[in-house]
Amino acid sequence: MTIIDEKIKDEFQKLPEDFWDFKLSTTHDLTHGLHSYPAMMVYPISRNIIKIYKKYQPIETLLDPFMGSGTVLVEGMLGKIPNIYGVDLNPLAVLMSAVKTTPLSFSQLESIESHKNSLSQIKAQAIAESEAFERYIREELRLDITAKNGWGDCAHQYIDAYFKSKNQKFDCKYFTNLGFWFLPKIVVQLQTIKNFILCEEDEAVKKFLSLAFSETVRTTSNTRNSEFKLFRMPAAKLLDYNPNAFEEYFKLLDRNIEKMKDFISCDVFESSVHINYDDTRALNTVPDQSVDLVITSPPYGDSRTTVAYGQFSRLSMQWLGSNSPISDSINIDRALLGGKPSRDKQQWATLGSSTLSETLGRIAELDLSRANDVFGFYVDLDQCLNRISAKMKKDGYLFWVVGNRTVKQQILQTDRILAEMAKKYGLKYLFSFGRNISNKTMPSLNSPSNEPGKSAKTMTKEIIVVLKKE
Ligand SMILES: C[S@@+](CC[C@H](N)C(=O)[O-])C[C@H]1O[C@@H](n2cnc3c(N)ncnc32)[C@H](O)[C@@H]1O
Numbered sequence: 001m002t003i004i005d006e007k008i009k010d011e012f013q014k015l016p017e018d019f020w021d022f023k024l025s026t027t028h029d030l031t032h033g034l035h036s037y038p039a040m041m042v043y044p045i046s047r048n049i050i051k052i053y054k055k056y057q058p059i060e061t062l063l064d065p066f067m068g069s070g071t072v073l074v075e076g077m078l079g080k081i082p083n084i085y086g087v088d089l090n091p092l093a094v095l096m097s098a099v100k101t102t103p104l105s106f107s108q109l110e111s112i113e114s115h116k117n118s119l120s121q122i123k124a125q126a127i128a129e130s131e132a133f134e135r136y137i138r139e140e141l142r143l144d145i146t147a148k149n150g151w152g153d154c155a156h157q158y159i160d161a162y163f164k165s166k167n168q169k170f171d172c173k174y175f176t177n178l179g180f181w182f183l184p185k186i187v188v189q190l191q192t193i194k195n196f197i198l199c200e201e202d203e204a205v206k207k208f209l210s211l212a213f214s215e216t217v218r219t220t221s222n223t224r225n226s227e228f229k230l231f232r233m234p235a236a237k238l239l240d241y242n243p244n245a246f247e248e249y250f251k252l253l254d255r256n257i258e259k260m261k262d263f264i265s266c267d268v269f270e271s272s273v274h275i276n277y278d279d280t281r282a283l284n285t286v287p288d289q290s291v292d293l294v295i296t297s298p299p300y301g302d303s304r305t306t307v308a309y310g311q312f313s314r315l316s317m318q319w320l321g322s323n324s325p326i327s328d329s330i331n332i333d334r335a336l337l338g339g340k341p342s343r344d345k346q347q348w349a350t351l352g353s354s355t356l357s358e359t360l361g362r363i364a365e366l367d368l369s370r371a372n373d374v375f376g377f378y379v380d381l382d383q384c385l386n387r388i389s390a391k392m393k394k395d396g397y398l399f400w401v402v403g404n405r406t407v408k409q410q411i412l413q414t415d416r417i418l419a420e421m422a423k424k425y426g427l428k429y430l431f432s433f434g435r436n437i438s439n440k441t442m443p444s445l446n447s448p449s450n451e452p453g454k455s456a457k458t459m460t461k462e463i464i465v466v467l468k469k470e
Contacts, residue, residue, distance in 0.1 A: 001430065004057065005468065008052070008430075009431045011052055012052065012431065012433055012466070020048075020433065020435035020464065021438055022042050022045070022438075025043070027071070029259075030074065030078075030259055030262050031099070031100040031101070032071060032074055032259075035069065035099075035214060037096060038228040038307045038312050039068070039297070039299075040068065040069050040071055041071040041297050043071050043075055045401060045435070046071060046075040047075045047079070049464075050076065050081070050293070050295070051079070057292065057395075057397070059293050060081070060082055060083060060292050061081070061082070061085065061292050061393075062079075062084045062291070062293050062294075062295070063085040063286060063294045063296075063388075064076075064086045064087070064294070064296045065087050065280040065388055066280060066297060066298045067087060067275070067296075068090075068309075069096045070093070070096055070097030072086070073097055073100070073101050073275070074100050074101060077101060077270075077271045078266055078268060080268075081293075082270065083271070083274070084101070084272070084273045085286045086273070086274070086276070087276050087278040087283065088277070088278075089277070089279050089332070090310065090313055090332055090336070091332075092214065092312075092316055092317055094275060094276070095207060095320075098275045099211045101271075104260055108204060108208075109257065109260070111200070111202060111205045112205060112209065112253065115197075115209060119250075123246050126188070126189060126246070127189065127246060130184075130189045130192075131185055133185060133188050134183065134185040136184075137158060137184040145239075146239065148177075150179075151179040151184065152177060152180040153176070154179070155178040155179030155182075156174040156178065158179075158184075159172050159187065171191070173318070173321070175318040180232065181221050181222050181230075181232070181315055182220070182221055182222060183241065183243070186220050189246055190217060190245050193213060193249050194213060197209045197210060197213055208260070210320055212249060212252040212253045214316035214320060215316075216249040217316050217319050218315065219243070219248050219252075220243040220245045220248055228312045229311050229312075230308075274286075280384040280387060281387060283387040283390075283391060289392065292393055293396060293398075293399075294388060294396070294398040294399065295399045295401075296399070297401035297462075298381060298402065299336060299337050299338070300402075300405050301374070301407075301412075302336070302338030302339060303336050303339065305373075305407075306405065308333055309336060310334075337381060338373070338380055339376075339380075341369070341373040341375070342372055345368075347375070347379070348361075351421050352424045353378070353416075353417045354420065355413050355420055356417045359412055359413070359417075360374060363407055363408050366408045367408055370407060378417060381418070381421070385418075385421055385425050389469060392469035395469065395470075396468070396469045397430075397466060397468055397469075398427065398466070399464055399465075400415075400418055400464065400465045401463075402415050402462065404461075404463065415432055415463040415465045422467050427467040427468070427469055428468050430466045430467065430468050432465045433464050434461055435462050436460060437460050437461065437462055
């Protein structure tokens with residue numbers, strides 16, 4: 001360790017034990033709060049890392065290789081870091097991060113106000129039309145809007161027939177099980193709003209509107225919004241469910257405009273921000289040997305048994321359309337870290353982590369297939385470490401916020417596994433510190449069985465592992 005390393009370590013380790021808990025902080029200030037996202041990082045973590053690190057080493061370039069909703073990138077802008085890179089394989093995360101890191105001009109904010117005004121002018125009529133359509137479905141056709149079949153799987157046929165019979169053209173975005181996830185009137189309301197968004201010519205404004213629309217899709221869908229996985233409300237609740245997409249969209253737009261104004265007032269125009277849809281196992285969008293500082297929180301494990309980012313994003317992406325090669329959630333979740341299990345037990349030792357090999361051995365005694373699933377995740381994480389290392393400048397630092405989850409009652413010590421795997425790529429372990437998770441926006445209970453309501457206790461602590469590129 002150099003003298004600087006010692007000083008940095010000292011400063012971090014002198015802090016009170018509960019310093020990193022940030023019990024009273026929210027995740028919603030400024031543009032952080034423009035859209036919900038699973039497992040968002042509590043922003044004072046990155047804010048304080050940047051503040052402390054900057055005292056000892058200059059930061060020209062910051063990277064978050066698992067940017068998610070863009071928390072670290074926004075903090076990089078507030079910390080006035082000149083170059084900022086962010087990467088994610090979830091198209092909704094890419095949209096979110098782009099909007100959160102794009103300060104809008106006064107005239108762009110005015111365009112948003114005029115969008116709101118034009119939409120307000122047709123609101124009453126559009127709601128009346130959507131309600132007439134809902135009456136047609138429920139009362140004239142007597143369809144059960146809670147059934148999987150009928151409205152659930154053939155919504156497009158009913159919409160086409162209804163609007164044709166009225167000699168009206170209604171361009172609707174159709175996707176599988178549209179009616180299962182949305183009430184008839186909400187489909188009409190959402191499509192009407194979307195058509196207005198599509199008229200917007202300024203790309204940054206269109207993305208800003210699309211993000212409020214995406215949250216509207218979530219809050220007016222038939223999903224239980226308290227869960228990140230896609231589970232529908234019980235039928236009885238659905239019959240009385242009465243959302244209003246216009247009210248919701250206007251409310252979210254107003255909230256987001258205020259958050260954007262707060263962000264602009266922080267004077268954040270100095271950074272050059274590069275947001276990319278990329279796979280961190282490749283990381284082709286970040287120049288080699290360019291990064292001084294990485295702050296990141298990778299997924300805790302595969303999407304199927306931990307956080308299903310694809311499922312969380314699916315309805316939004318289906319409404320918005322995505323220009324990525326992966327457009328549905330099943331593919332997104334399979335494409336993310338750990339999406340494909342690794343079947344070769346012989347490979348377990350090859351990642352260079354004895355902690356991982358020993359833990360896999362214990363899991364395999366109980367369930368070999370589960371051990372292979374777990375190994376698949378670390379194979380991917382290892383590949384990311386390799387690519388991230390190639391992007392680092394010599395002496396650059398990496399702060400990894402990780403959680404140690406339990407599989408088959410065996411604790412996967414990701415903090416140790418990460419440090420052990422990183423060594424072979426010239427990333428040296430320096431020190432680590434812990435934090436209690438008190439208000440991170442992820443469930444402290446997850447559903448490994450994929451059944452609604454069934455949950456198992458997961459981690460309540462995170463560990464921040466500090467590595468250095470040699
Ligand atoms: C814990 S979340 C990051 C949350 C983020 N710190 C925030 O505050 O919103 C992990 C992210 O890693 C992304 N991810 C998973 N596998 C990936 C891969 N192979 N390449 C790029 N991103 C990936 C997921 O889509 C998810 O957005």
